[in-house]
Amino acid sequence: MQLFRPGANTIATVMIAAIGAAPVLAVGLSYEVMLSPYVTNQNISRNQPVPFSHEHHVSGLGLDCRYCHASVEKARFAGIPPTETCMTCHSQIWTNALMLAPVRESLSKNQPIAWERVHRLPDYVYFDHSVHVAKGVGCTTCHGDVGRMRLMRQAAPLTMQWCLDCHRSPERFLRPREAVFDPNWQAPKNQAEIGPKLAAGYHINTGHLTDCTICHR
Amino acid sequence: MSEVLAAEHPAAHRWIASERADDLAMTQAVADPLFTGFGRRWWVALLITLPFVLWLFGAIGWLFYRGIGIWGINSTIVWGVAIANYVWWIGIGNAGTLISAMLLLTRQKWRASINRFAEAMTLFAVAIAGLMPIIHLGRPIYAYWLAPYPNTMALWPQWRSALVWDFWAIISYLLFSLLFWYVSLIPDLATMRDRTPHRAGQLLYGAFALGWRGSAREWSRLQTLHTTMAALGVPLVCSVHSIVGLDFAASLMPGWQESIFPPYFVVGAMYSGFAMVVVLAAAIRWGLSLQAIITHRHFDVMARILLMASIVMFYSYATEWFMGWYGGEHAEREAVRFEFTGTYAPLYWALLACNCLIPQLLWWPFARRSLFILLPVAIAINIGMWLERILIVWNTLSHGYMPSLWRNFHFTFWDWTFLIAPLGLFAFLFLIFMRLIPSVSMFDMRELAHEEAAA
Numbered sequence: 001m002q003l004f005r006p007g008a009n010t011i012a013t014v015m016i017a018a019i020g021a022a023p024v025l026a027v028g029l030s031y032e033v034m035l036s037p038y039v040t041n042q043n044i045s046r047n048q049p050v051p052f053s054h055e056h057h058v059s060g061l062g063l064d065c066r067y068c069h070a071s072v073e074k075a076r077f078a079g080i081p082p083t084e085t086c087m088t089c090h091s092q093i094w095t096n097a098l099m100l101a102p103v104r105e106s107l108s109k110n111q112p113i114a115w116e117r118v119h120r121l122p123d124y125v126y127f128d129h130s131v132h133v134a135k136g137v138g139c140t141t142c143h144g145d146v147g148r149m150r151l152m153r154q155a156a157p158l159t160m161q162w163c164l165d166c167h168r169s170p171e172r173f174l175r176p177r178e179a180v181f182d183p184n185w186q187a188p189k190n191q192a193e194i195g196p197k198l199a200a201g202y203h204i205n206t207g208h209l210t211d212c213t214i215c216h217r
Numbered sequence: 218m219s220e221v222l223a224a225e226h227p228a229a230h231r232w233i234a235s236e237r238a239d240d241l242a243m244t245q246a247v248a249d250p251l252f253t254g255f256g257r258r259w260w261v262a263l264l265i266t267l268p269f270v271l272w273l274f275g276a277i278g279w280l281f282y283r284g285i286g287i288w289g290i291n292s293t294i295v296w297g298v299a300i301a302n303y304v305w306w307i308g309i310g311n312a313g314t315l316i317s318a319m320l321l322l323t324r325q326k327w328r329a330s331i332n333r334f335a336e337a338m339t340l341f342a343v344a345i346a347g348l349m350p351i352i353h354l355g356r357p358i359y360a361y362w363l364a365p366y367p368n369t370m371a372l373w374p375q376w377r378s379a380l381v382w383d384f385w386a387i388i389s390y391l392l393f394s395l396l397f398w399y400v401s402l403i404p405d406l407a408t409m410r411d412r413t414p415h416r417a418g419q420l421l422y423g424a425f426a427l428g429w430r431g432s433a434r435e436w437s438r439l440q441t442l443h444t445t446m447a448a449l450g451v452p453l454v455c456s457v458h459s460i461v462g463l464d465f466a467a468s469l470m471p472g473w474q475e476s477i478f479p480p481y482f483v484v485g486a487m488y489s490g491f492a493m494v495v496v497l498a499a500a501i502r503w504g505l506s507l508q509a510i511i512t513h514r515h516f517d518v519m520a521r522i523l524l525m526a527s528i529v530m531f532y533s534y535a536t537e538w539f540m541g542w543y544g545g546e547h548a549e550r551e552a553v554r555f556e557f558t559g560t561y562a563p564l565y566w567a568l569l570a571c572n573c574l575i576p577q578l579l580w581w582p583f584a585r586r587s588l589f590i591l592l593p594v595a596i597a598i599n600i601g602m603w604l605e606r607i608l609i610v611w612n613t614l615s616h617g618y619m620p621s622l623w624r625n626f627h628f629t630f631w632d633w634t635f636l637i638a639p640l641g642l643f644a645f646l647f648l649i650f651m652r653l654i655p656s657v658s659m660f661d662m663r664e665l666a667h668e669e670a671a672a
Binding site: 003 | 369371410423
């Protein structure tokens with residue numbers, strides 16, 4: 001008695017192969033999704049109430065990062081500048097520019113500009129800008145080439161994998177103290193040589209840098 | 218019910234109680250009830266178990282919603298019924314593979330009557346056991362963190378955690394049991410395919426029979442594969458329960474930190490598992506009228522194994538007491554004292570009665586062959602083994618190093634739920650299995666019948 005057509009053999013072989021392949025593919029697909037900008041928001045430029053260009057202000061005018069992000073050396077939070085900081089210049093130049101109307105409105109109504117946040121860490125992550133800056137981690141190491149960004153975007157994936165990649169061996173990214181705020185810094189050819197020396201000089205204890213409680217307090 | 222094979226008393230052959238058991242009669246005795254249906258008895262049994270299944274899943278839902286605080290656990294006794302259940306169910310599961318693999322390798326032909334349903338018992342028991350650590354997690358949605366999968370956190374499981382060892386022990390054991398069971402099922406599935414009158418059944422059994430034709434080459438390969446898997450299975454059976462023992466032994470608690478735990482857990486598992494096989498064998502023998510195939514002699518040999526295991530268990534308990542005293546550690550001695558005289562002392566005495574005293578009845582051949590004695594003994598052993606597991610948890614945690622942290626465990630409604638309802642789920646799954654798959658390995662039995670000159 002013939003129960004199955006000859007093609008059933010192919011179906012059976014494919015099914016058996018699928019039992020092995022499906023879990024691997026499912027895990028691989030989930031991993032790719034979790035790493036994609038769809039989840040991480042990497043490289044997505046956000047619309048802002050005022051189209052503030054870091055390219056213009058950093059590369060064009062040469063403003064220091066700390067001019068606006070004033071608390072970056074002292075606090076966890078680098079700081080979003082108050083409208084008054086914008087007005088140090090824009091009360092004098094481009095005073096009638098349509099683009100800057102929300103800035104003037106913010107000042108007259110005494111209401112801060114509602115910037116769209118670009119870099120968002122989960123609530124269970126403790127992150128402190130000041131310690132990174134103090135230990136020779138430059139702004140562009142994490143925030144990317146901000147001097148070439150017209151609208152701000154998140155250059156790094158901000159996954160835990162990405163954090164740990166540096167915390168496990170930070171010497172690859174460390175800069176001398178005077179280069180921390182240099183927007184054009186590139187790792188020198190002898191980084192492998194000077195990196196460990198810098199780490200030692202900053203008293204970075206790599207052994208404890210991956211403890212859970214370093215970031216999850 | 219099929220009455221193709223009539224049992225005779227005394228048994229006509231060593232392992233087959235029927236004078237004549239040719240290939241057809243043997244096949245019909247096992248397979249035919251599956252085509253005609255089991256009648257009202259089976260439906261009634263299924264309806265009785267169904268509420269327990271719903272109760273269990275409802276309770277798991279409530280547990281996930283409310284958290285594990287619904288149990289009687291507290292900040293001192295952090296483990297409770299779920300962990301005892303886990304160890305107990307894994308232990309039940311142990312015997313199926315042991316019967317199949319160990320008895321196959323040692324060429325104990327009598328295993329043919331009981332190995333199929335014992336392996337099914339293993340599958341269901343291990344699946345239920347695997348549920349227990351997951352529902353005991355504070356955050357069960359993260360249970361998959363136990364698996365090493367590529368993730369954007371760049372984190373691997375904590376290999377020093379006993380929970381991760383459990384994960385590997387259970388998953389490898391479950392997969393192995395499933396494959397081992399399936400491999401030995403293929404020729405019988407082909408028999409079902411060829412005998413079932415229904416088109417749907419032919420297709421279903423046919424698909425799972427993987428085109429089995431019964432050629433000499435197929436038989437030879439099946440035998441090689443089955444024996445090889447059995448050789449892999451025996452160490453796996455030992456490792457899985459050793460890992461369970463290490464969950465306790467790898468800690469620093471008095472009464473747990475003992476190197477005897479892994480072998481002691483393996484024997485304990487075999488003990489409770491065989492006791493469960495006796496119970497199920499009695500049920501299947503009665504339910505499917507298989508008195509000719511599952512003979513009194515089968516119960517006799519299983520009872521001997523139970524007797525042997527009970528002696529080893531008693532030896533293990535005695536070693537614990539002796540080492541507690543001989544080690545001289547205050548906390549260890551205190552742990553033994555607390556076992557005998559503490560809060561749970563009545564349960565401990567009950568445990569000793571169930572596991573060590575009552576099974577001594579099996580020294581008498583009459584007791585081994587009489588189901589009226591053997592069945593209660595087997596049930597007592599299962600109760601005793603559950604008591605052992607819960608007392609391992611309670612005694613140590615209730616009475617640790619820090620007297621200010623001494624607490625007692627109090628059963629809540631949900632503790633009873635998770636103790637009782639899984640039994641219903643197990644029975645439910647087992648009834649479904651009995652209805653769909655031949656409960657006895659037909660091809661093994663045909664072979665045995667030929668060897669016994671009954672065919």
